[in-house]
Amino acid sequence: MFGRKKDDAKTAATRPGGPHPEREGAKNRPTPKRRDQEAARKRPLVQTDRKKAKNSDREARRESSRKMRMAMVTGDDKYLPPRDKGPVRRFVRDSVDVRRNLGELLLPLMVAVLVLSLFAGTWATYVFLGVYVLILLAVLDSFLLWRRTKPQLLARFGEDTNLRGLGMYQAMRAFQMRRTRMPKPQVERGAKV
Template identity: 60%
Template sequence: MFGRSSKTLQEQQSETVLREPRDGAKNRPTPKRRDQEAANKRPLVVTDRKAAREVERTNRRQAQLKQREAMVTGDDANLPARDKGPVKRYVRDYVDARWNLGEFMLPVMLVVLALSFIRSPLVFAFVSMGVYALLLVAIVDGFLMWRRLKKRLVAKFGAGQTVRGLAMYAAMRSFQLRRSRMPRPQVKRGQYPS
C-alpha cells in the first residue's frame, strides 16, 4: 500500500542468499537510514563524567610523556610544534655545534651577583663595564651567527623556505647553557650539520 513492499524480512533475506555475489558490487542490502543514525549516535554529554575525566587525564599524561621523551631523544614525530621540522632541527644542530658567547652570560651574572656585595665603587664600575661589554659582544656574536646560519639555510633548503622567527629561535638557544637546552643537543661541538 502506497508504494511499500509487502515482502517480509525473511523473504528479503532469502532473496539475498539466493543471489550470488558479484565482483565490485556491495553484495548486501543498503541499511535503513534510521538504523545507521542509531548506530552512529553518541551522547553530547557523557553520562559518566568522572570516568571521562580520568580517560582524558590519562590520554593527556601519555601525550606529555611522549613529548618529554622526544625532547630528550630528539624524536621529531613527538616534538611540540615549535620544535618540529627539518629546518628547526638544522638550526638546533648548528647552534649546538658551536661555542656561543651567550651561553656564558648566566655564569658571569652569578659572578657579578657575588661581586655586587663588595661595597667598592671601583669594583662596581669595572664589573658594570665588563657586563655591558660581554652583553654587547654576545649580541654581536649572535647576529653574526644568524647571518652565517641564514646563508646555510638558504643553500640547504632553498630561498623559498621561510626563515621568519628562526633568528629568535637560534638566539634564544644560543643564550642557554648547553646542558639545559631542550630538545637536548644531538651533536657534539664542532660537528656542524651538512
C-alpha cells in the first residue's frame, strides 16, 4: 500500500546509470549492512590450520625484527625498541656521541692488558694500576657528563620529564666504542646538540 513496489526498484536498477547517475568523488554504491561487515571481519581466535598460523607469526616476527634492525642503523624512532624510543633518549644518545669519552678506551685497553699479562714482569703491576686509574677516571667522566646533561634535559623537555634510568643509559653508551653503539650515532663528533 505505502512505499515502493518491487517492480519499480527493478526498473530503476536496470536503467543506464542505475538508480542514480554516477558522480565523481562519490562512493557510487550502497552502504553495506552492519551484519555483512561484521561477518566479513569475523576471524577465529585460534586458527584451525596451525601450520599456517605458525608461518604467519614467524613472518610477522621477521618483518618486525627487520624493521627494528633498520631503525637501529637509521635512527628511525618509529621502529626502535622501547628502551631507545623518544626524543629524550635521542638527546641523551646525541650528548654522548658528540664528544670523546674515556670509557671508549677501556675495551681496547683491557685487551692489550690481557695480552701483556702473559708476559709478567715488574712493570705489569704498574700497567694494572694504570688500568684501574683509567676505570675510575672513566666513571668520573660519565658522572660529570650526566651532571652536565641533566639540566639541559630539564630545560629542553620540561621539569616533568622522567629522568629515571637515563643516567645509566648514558653511562652504558659512553662506555661503548663509537662503532659498536646501537642505535648508530646520528651526529658527528663536535657537533652542537
